[in-house]
Amino acid sequence: DQQVKQNSPSLSVQEGRISILNCDYTNSMFDYFLWYKKYPAEGPTFLISISSIKDKNEDGRFTVFLNKSAKHLSLHIVPSQPGDSAVYFCAASGPNSGNQFYFGTGTSLTVIP
């Protein structure tokens, strides 16, 4: 049962434009969300997080938006750079998750120079 879903396996964006990566979840108890970036042959690296008490968190070019009623979050990257080309995973946890983070299947972002 996939509790966190990333329905777009891939996304291509021109350099300088906005990249929007989407993530949906089914468990209404989830209250903490993370985004990770993964390059080939490397482990995932943390990008940005948001807790359910907020609907937006910003860190430089990266902004995460949370819509609790829709059980949806999105990661905006502005402006997109070729070095942003990677696989992006969203992850979620809740008070009943038993220290587990549930990950989506990832979206492969390609930023075209």
Add this chain to the structure above:
Amino acid sequence: ETGVTQSPTHLIKTRGQQVTLRCSSQSGHNTVSWYQQALGQGPQFIFQYYREEENGRGNFPPRFSGLQFPNYSSELNVNALELDDSALYLCASSPKTSGGRNTGELFFGEGSRLTVL
């Protein structure tokens, strides 16, 4: 500051064998989690160790077991390997000041890629 390191980086085993994967946590981190990432999938939680005890477990059978040592390093052991165990095994460490819920970011190693033939 030393990051999370895992060994070996690649290994090949045959069905029915046993494997041990090792992880050194990032300096100052006392909690280690293990995740399995199959091809085309996101990481799936196997278990977490805190203060040398299992502190949460995902939906994996008992043939997946682990250890955490006093220096916070950890091992993942898998017995009776099956073909479906072929995956990237990721170790992640995090700081935790109590046995409570992990709400901090996870710091991942590069992973150990296991192939079962």
